Amino acid sequence: MQKKTTILLINKKGKENKIIQIPSGIILHWRKYLLLINCLIILLLAIIGIYIYQKTSEHYIDKLARANIIKNQIDLVKVKQSLNSIDENIHKINKSLNARGLESITIENAGGIGDNIEITDINNIAEFYANKIKEIKNTLIVTPLGKPTHGNISSLFGNRMNPFGGLRSEKHVGIDFKGKIGDPVKSTAKGIVIFTGVKGSYGKCIIIKHNNYLQTLYAHLSNSKVKVNQKIKAGEIIGTVGNSGRSTGPHLHYEVIHNDKKIDPKLFLKL
């Protein structure tokens, strides 16, 4: 029989007293029991600790392995070549824009890719070029390009003999395109109509503003299909060829205006 110690709990309010029996061993050897409980708690914590360590280190090793696979799949030399090629092309586009009197797209030096690009830079470099390409797209959308009508050129920009006769030469500030009355006239870039109506010797005429410094003008029309403040897409039909104003026969007179100065539209016929 196990030895037990009896504890009598006396209730002062006169209710029944309570008797508790505890094995005498616990009272005599409480230090040993406490030590045992401590050891058990430490053991449990150690098991939890080892489990967490194993799980996280496995995860880390796994991640590292995957990063290495990706790194090996990317051919840095090829990436550098591609980036340099993009860079060269942006410079060419800039040259082409400059030749047309347009603002060039600024390139800070992420361009001319150095030799020490790291895999970790690729995100930044890709983002940089994605933004540059977007800028180019936005510039091109508002840049008048190509012909406003299908007819051939009949008169270029610059000094020419007065088409109405006489000996004095005059400066022709646009390009004339041959055409028949009713031939479609298209906007050469995205923009907004700032004028439509009769304008002196231009006759029936449309002016489209493409950005803060570029406008195009279409003159001698037989008909305008647009209203002031109307938004126009590149290539949208805005009117028809005519013979209105100071004109010697049906044709389209086309101007490109850069910062209020009339410049040669021929620069914009091809990119």
Ligand SMILES: [Zn+2]
């Ligand atoms: Zn003309």
